[in-house]
Amino acid sequence: MAQLLLKGHPIGNVQGVLFDKDGTLSHSEPHLLALADARINKAIKVAQEQAPGLKLSELNHTLYRAFGVDHGMLDPGGTLAVASRQDNIASTATVFCLLGCSWPQALAMAHTCFNAVDQDGRIDTTPSPLINGAGQLLQDLHQQGITAAVISNDTQSGVEGFLAHHQLSAGVAGIWSADDHPRKPDPQAVLELCGRLGLPPQRCALVGDAETDLQMAIEAGIGGVIGFTGGWSRAPELPSAQHLLHCWTDLTLSTTA
Known part of the structure; x- marks a missing residue:
């Protein structure tokens, strides 16, 4: 288990972190x-x-x-x-x-x-760039034994291609995509993904850039609900967020016994 720190302040102990992709990990x-x-x-x-x-x-x-x-x-x-x-x-x-x-x-x-x-074939199909700091956090989670997963409305192949392109596949233990049912923002999607990972929802955090993501997480009983605001030119409004995160470098880990 590890403690999440936001700008150095503890915001909760977690066994796993679920990430949205577009606008959260990916500059889409x-x-x-x-x-x-x-x-x-x-x-x-x-x-x-x-x-x-x-x-x-x-x-x-x-x-x-x-x-x-x-x-x-x-x-x-x-x-x-x-x-x-x-x-x-x-x-x-x-x-x-x-x-x-x-x-x-x-x-x-x-x-x-x-x-x-x-x-x-006129649209560039190269996966979008990582948002600065996201890759490092995923690597840190993996190194400290914290489970990371992606829950996205992109296709399974789209998520896999994005992770492979950025050499992050090994650090992501699970994917819930638009090819899975039910899709986001059904709270059951979160519960099914947590079940696949063998994690209790209350021991997980979810990071997303959409209010629907955060409401989904709350309804599913996720322990830490983090709104990410740094992925778009126009910052999203995320009233359901327990914590707001604008830069990935502000979110760090501290191992706990």
Whole structure:
């Protein structure tokens, strides 16, 4: 067991720490903004071909709002930052519906947009950079025998690829991804992950950048609920956080007997 210190002050003893990925471990905003632009541009082309009656300027504006993009910045609580790919497909289809498409047509068009962007190969698929200090903390946890895991709405392959790219796989004992059920932010996802790890939730801390992550952790009985605010241009609002963390270097470990 180890004691977590925030700016040198003890905040709890833990056997394990659960981490969100995007916006917590990973500096994902540039990649997600590029992805939003590509998907919206593709949506406009698909609408021109399959639903020529749609107002394209309204489609453009509404999709940016749906994805949580405003003036070149991403809303840390928006669908693109927080939700899974399937959720983002559903929100895109909903926008098509609002502008006059039937649901079957809207859903088919949304899938076409997302798949076409994937196949274009124009979006850099290199895993996003680590946020400064995150890798060192994961290494410190591993060296001190504290279990680390990732709970994310990215796919299993996306999380694994990110960890492998940054040579962190050996220090992460478990992953709960969008391919697992239930997905975040269902509290059962936390309980299932803790069960896989053989850890009581009350002996774990969870670090996340979304209010839904923190509410999930509280409902699951996680002992330490830490809100991370340093991953986005616009800091997230995290009223449920027991502790707020802006820089990873402020979170350290002290071994306990």
